[in-house]
Amino acid sequence: MLLIRGGRVIDPVREVDEIMDVMIEGSQIVETGKALKVPADAEVIDATGLVVAPGLMDAHVHFRDPGLTYKEDIETGAAAAARGGFTTVVCMANTKPVVDNLETLSYVQEKGEQTPIHVLQAAAITKGLQGKELVDMEALADAGAAGFTDDGIPLMDEKLLVQAMEQAKALGLPLAFHEEDPALMSEPGVHKGKVAEQIGYGGAARAAEDVMVARDCMLALHTGASVCIQHISSKNSVELVRLAKMLGADVHAEATPHHFTLTEEAVLKYGTLARMNPPLRTEEDRQAIIKGIQDGTIDMIVTDHAPHSEEEKAKPMAQAPSGITGLETSLALGIYSLVEPGYITLMDLMKLMSKNPAEFYRMVPGSVEPEAPADLVIFGEKEQWTVDHFASKATNSPFKGWTLPGKVHYTICAGKIAYKG
Template sequence: MILIQDGYMIDPKSGKEGNFDILIDGDKIVKIAEKIEPKGKVTRINAEGLLVAPGLVDVHVHFRDPGFTAKEDINTGAAAAAKGGVTTVVLMANTKPTVDSEETLKYILDKGAKTGIHVTTCANVTMGMQGKQLTDMKKLAAAGAVGFTDDGVPLLDAELVRRAMEISAELDMPISFHEEDPKYIENNGVNRGKASEHYGIGGSSREAEIALVERDLKLAEETGACIDIQHISSKEAVELVRQAKKRCSNIHAEATPHHFTLTEDAVIKYGTLAKMNPPLREEEDRQAVIRGLVDGTIDMIATDHAPHTAEEKAKPITEAPSGITGLETSLALGITELVDAGYLTMKQLLRLMSTNPAAMYHLDAGYLAEGGPADVILIDTAAEFIPEQYASKATNTPFTGWKLKGEVKKTICGGKMVYEA
């Protein structure tokens, strides 16, 4: 048994918060009370001065395994997650081979089960992510996939998308969309505007996102599918989601820490370390993303943790791959940029990073309650730290060297300590 004593607990699901002890037995929380004096052998954890919260749930993560393990693998990705306070991840399916077969799905789930955190994965919408033939979504769901996505590649065939939504609605499973229409893009990863002009390249227009978001919101309303607009980046897309959510309860959207923290100026300053799809845009877009998080238009924060090798990121801006790592800095960026800045309460931030994403994927996670999962993190919300050493294989992030606030001190997953600072 583990007894967490004298911490300040926040459960974002019930809204309960205050000074409570938490008793863990096996992989479950068995008691929450102001004072607990257990009988028998117990490991005591002094949480005085710390925030006790549910393990975070990140529903947009790339562990690059199988196929690209020089960048990351399931073990190193899980270690990075644990260090960042993330106890449940939903992996994206753009591996090699892609997650369009039961064999690849089983490989990921079996390897993930040995990591110490909860590793779940989406399966692909289309075979080989080619956008032409649907996978056997029902068979993949039965084999353990928690949702569907071709993240990394936009789906351009509207009728195929409609059919995929109809099947996902029948299965009551979410389907997530990477919204970038290539006809509005010349050299992706950099916003068309100040940043693209700086590098003398075409860049990615905001219209690329707007066009596909508009299409998929309409299709979701018609089919009743539960959809997730991934890594939203433009003020127009935020407003489209805001209006659609008034008409349809199955629409969700996620924002990354980099999109609520940075603008295209970061691409000029940090180069390829701030190149990502969709790109960082203007200050008005960043503010629109924050407003969307505040009013519930955007109901999840997800990292899009996208590790790459140093050699890849050292290439010229038009050749280097897009994406940054995020698991080890996401909570601290939320505390620094949203809570300390006065936009959100800590409870609201935790809801966006645990309860809401768990609910969309029907996962038993993201809350603290008797009988609930023993996935618990202890956070020193006042502690400042500078990201320099990473558990991830990759270091492709512009946040190295930043002074951030809110450090994860301990991560417990399934009743076992998986990280200690």
């Protein structure tokens, strides 16, 4: 048994925010309340001054396993997740081989079960991410795929896209889309603007994202499919999602901490560590993303955890891969960039990082109440810590050296301590 004593329980499902004890037996919460009796065999965690919340869920991670495990593998990815307060993650399908078949899906699921957290896997939409032929969506759904995505590559064939939407709707599973039209990008990873001009780099215009978001929002409205616009970066795209929701489309959107914390100026300071797909854009775009978070247009915060080796990131801008390792800094950046400036409350942040992603992926969201799974994070909301090492294999983050609030003390998954800091 495990007793968490005197923490500030923030439960986004029941909208509870109060000081209480939480008793765990086995893999479940069995009791909550004030001054609970301590069983003789119970381990006690003193959570005085700390927040106790449902374990976080990251609906967009790359664990690079199988095939690219020099960057990350399922074990190290899960360790990074646990250190960041996450008890559930959804892995993207762009591994080698691609998760477009039952064998590779099963490989990830079985390996994920050996980690201390819940590792879910999204299947590809098209075979080999080639955008030409749909996977066997029904078989993959039956085998436990969380949803479908060709993340990393946009789906350009509208006829195929509509077929995918119709099938996913029939299966009751969501689709997630990477929205960048390659025909409208000179060079990826940096916003086509003043910084790209300054460094002599082609850049990726907002239009590359905007046209894809407009198309997919309208097709989602047409088909009734449940669709997520991944890692939204453009002020126009935020407006398009807002409109689609108003029209009644089942459209959702993700924002990453790097997109609501940094702008294109970060490229000048951090170089390839600030190269992202889609890119960091202007302060106007950043503020539009924050406004979208505030009004519910953007309903999930995800990391797009994209680990790369130091050697890869040391290459010139045009050759370096895009993305950052994000699991271990996500909660802290949510507090730093959104809660502390007063844009949203800590309760709102827990909805964005726990309740909403779970509901999008057709799961019962985590709650701090009796009979709920004992998946919890315990952290100091205002407690400062420095980003100086990583549980991930990768260290490709512009946030290295930053001092941030929100130190994670414990991550508990299925009643067991997955991380203690």
